[in-house]
Amino acid sequence: MNMVSHWSANVAALAVYAVAAAAHLLGMRGEATGPGRPGQPPRLARAAAYQAGLLIALLAVVSPMGYWSYRFIWARSLQDVILAIVAPALIVLGAPWRPLGRGLRLDGRLPRPGQPAAGDDGDAAARRNRPPGWRPLPVVVTVAFCAIWWGWHLPPLFDAALHSPAVYALEVASYLAAGTLLWLQLVDSPPLRPQLSPLRRIGLLLAVAASGTVLGLIRVYGSGLAYPAYLGFRHHVLSVVSDQQVGGAVLWVIPLVPFSIVAVALAVGWLKEDESEATAADFDRLLRHKSAWPSRPGLR
Numbered sequence: 001m002n003m004v005s006h007w008s009a010n011v012a013a014l015a016v017y018a019v020a021a022a023a024h025l026l027g028m029r030g031e032a033t034g035p036g037r038p039g040q041p042p043r044l045a046r047a048a049a050y051q052a053g054l055l056i057a058l059l060a061v062v063s064p065m066g067y068w069s070y071r072f073i074w075a076r077s078l079q080d081v082i083l084a085i086v087a088p089a090l091i092v093l094g095a096p097w098r099p100l101g102r103g104l105r106l107d108g109r110l111p112r113p114g115q116p117a118a119g120d121d122g123d124a125a126a127r128r129n130r131p132p133g134w135r136p137l138p139v140v141v142t143v144a145f146c147a148i149w150w151g152w153h154l155p156p157l158f159d160a161a162l163h164s165p166a167v168y169a170l171e172v173a174s175y176l177a178a179g180t181l182l183w184l185q186l187v188d189s190p191p192l193r194p195q196l197s198p199l200r201r202i203g204l205l206l207a208v209a210a211s212g213t214v215l216g217l218i219r220v221y222g223s224g225l226a227y228p229a230y231l232g233f234r235h236h237v238l239s240v241v242s243d244q245q246v247g248g249a250v251l252w253v254i255p256l257v258p259f260s261i262v263a264v265a266l267a268v269g270w271l272k273e274d275e276s277e278a279t280a281a282d283f284d285r286l287l288r289h290k291s292a293w294p295s296r297p298g299l300r
Contacts, residue, residue, distance in 0.1 A: 005064060006064045006067035006068070007062060007063060007064065007067075008061070008062045008063075008066050008067060009062070010061055010062050010066070012169065013058055013061045013062055013172075014058070014062065017054055017055075017057075017058045020054055020100075021051060021054055021055075022103070023099075023100050023103030023104050024047070024050060024051070024096050024099045024100055024103055025099075025103070026099075026102070026103035027096075027098065027099030027100055027101065027102035027103035027104075028043075028047055028099045028103075046093065046094045046095050046096075047094060047096075047099070048094075049090045049091075049093045049094035050090065050091055050093075050094025050095070050096040051094070052090050052094075053086075053087045053088065053089070053090030053091035053093075053094060054087070054091065056082060056086060056087045056090065057082070057083060057087035057091075057176060060079045060082040060083050060087070061079075061083075061172060065078065065079055065082075066079065070162060071230075072230075072243055072247075073227060073230055073240070073243040073244050073246070073247035074243055074246040074247040074249075074250055076158075076247065077246075077247035077248070077250040077251050078250050078254070080152070080153075080175065080251070081250060081251065081254050081255055083172055083175040083176055083179070084145075084148075084149060084175035084176070084178065084179040085179055085255050085258060086258065087176065087179070088175075088176060088179030088180040088182070088183050089179070089183050089187075089258055089262075091180055091183075092180055092183035092184055092187060092189045093183075093187060093189065094189075095188075095189045095190045095192075097189070097190075097191060097192065098190075098191065135195040135196055137185075137195060138185040138194070138195055138196050138200075138201075138204060139204075141178075141181045141182055141184075141185050142182065142185065142204045142207055142208060144178060144181075145178045145179070145181070145182040145208060146207070146208060146211040146212075148174050148175070148178045149178075149211065149212065149215070150211070150215060152171050152174070152175070153215060153219075153251070155226050155227055155228075157171075158226075158227055158229075159227055159228065159229035162229045162230075163229065182208065185201065185204060186201050186204065186205065186262060186266075187262065197270070198266040198267070198269050198270035198273070199266075199267075199270050201266050202263050202266050202267060202270075205259050205262060205263050205266075206263075208255075208259065209255065209256060209259045212251060212252065212255050213252050213256075215248075215251055215252075216248045216249065216250075216251040216252025216253070217248065217252060218248065219244050219245060219247055219248025219249075219251065219252075220245050220248035220249055220252060221245075221248075222241075222244065222245070222248070223241065224241070225240060225241060225244075226244055227240070227244060230243065
């Protein structure tokens, strides 16, 4: 098995990549490339994250991974993780919305830097005054992501994408769209900001991780043939059932790595925010408190 051959000239994937990458680069022209606002990554680092996310998504389709995903379930599972979780995470961290708007001549529809917009540093007060409780949109997006993740791994759709280019294209597009919407609920992507507090975002992460873990465990410990479409290719080392089990391990373990990193970052941010707010409240109470000491020596 030659893992460095079988590159694909997928015209649709290459065209989408070229437009998304070129529009972003055009929008970056003339934009300041300094360190940005305090607490935010440099703009060049964000741009690199976005371009890396696009490139990884493209490679998942046109590289040998795309070819071997038609032959081995574990390769297909790895491709799914990249398209639904890894690439969207990098795209959202790259915060490409304003450069893309300028590159596609849509910048008039986006908030301008001078305007108060979600994701700007000026809305720290809005974050502190955010009403408690769950918002419906993040929960709906999380449920939709889990439904799409499970749906495409059900045998009928999993096998259908193997035989139909149109179904396969729909699978790739839905993974990227659902993954991007999910990560927008979890991390800052100026000018967009998650609606929920860090602690509740950790709850969303736990729900997605638990859903993926259950699916992976079903595949790891399942002994029956789930994907008969893969019987058409001769597995030299792995039987189809063993291939399913390795694919289940990929679905189970690999997503936990980025989810754990983000959960730890959110927990640290929540602790810092909670500590800073408590400190500010203590100082405020201290300044408002009428001192019991005399204002002048010898006076009461």
